[in-house]
Amino acid sequence: MKDSASTGFIAARMENPVLEIDDLERFMEQYRTRVLRFVFASVRDMDLAETLTQDCFWKAYKHRNAFRGDCSVQSWLMKIAINLVRDHARSRRFQFWKKAERVRSQELHAWRDRGISPEERAAVNEQVQAVWDATRTLSERQRTVFLLRYVEELEISEIALSTGLTESTVNAHLARAVRGIRKRLGTP
């Protein structure tokens, strides 16, 4: 009985994605990490990323009735997150952060690849840091599509929906981003 009720609820949510957003706590629990990760990798500041992520969910909740379900909830959320990051990048406040970051570049501390030698680990860390730094030098669109593809592992079609670009444009930006990062990494 309980199973059929929950199946009915899931089916209703699939038909009407607004129901999924209505339960804000569950909605945030489901998507928060992804949004936070993308925003953090974009703005490179955890406090700011948390604020923008919260704004993202608030906007999604506020405008949930405008969501027509023509893309997945995740793509829709990413679209909101991309716009928030873009708006912030254009604001003066973010210009301040950008300047501050030149002095204090945030590093990726937590990552420890177990099972490799310390020498190998040092080399990989150096490469990871190089990619992290290279993403900063990319254009806004190149960085966005790169992060969505290679950190969030979204499909090209989903990235196209989230960014409002065509799939071929996404591919072009992605190739340019990879070229820029490869250049930064240097030849082996």
Added chain:
Amino acid sequence: MNEHLSSEQLARCFVGGATNEERHHIRKCSKCSAELERLDGVVGSFRRAVRAEIEHRTRLGPSSPMALPAIPDATPKPAWRPAIAAAAAVLLGLLPMLMTETKLPEVTTKPAPQESDAHALMEAVNIHLLRTLPAPMERVMTLLPQEESTESGGIQ
């Protein structure tokens, strides 16, 4: 095609936009395929690093706790409600002052002129009704000699 793929071609192959010719070259060229593998490894490490960073930071707890946004009531409040409430508050505050200032004049002076006006009006109406002649004719009647009027009255 040249000996190896160009930087542009390698990037295109990496993102999955390789042509048949490029794909064929990668299968044959160990250097180009190794370069693609290296790139794949670096990007994979980067992905794991970013994910671990977020997991680590969220496990430590957000620097500013991420509270759920305050959910508004199901029925949206009309925008004019706060304005009405503010106006009511202002009026309530001013009411005692207004009452003390206007109480005396309202009670003593105001009704008096209204009553006298009413009386004057009623008098004017009475005078008008008591006229034996229409008002415009009264002036003409004053021109007539008094005797004629008595003579005519002398019929009696």
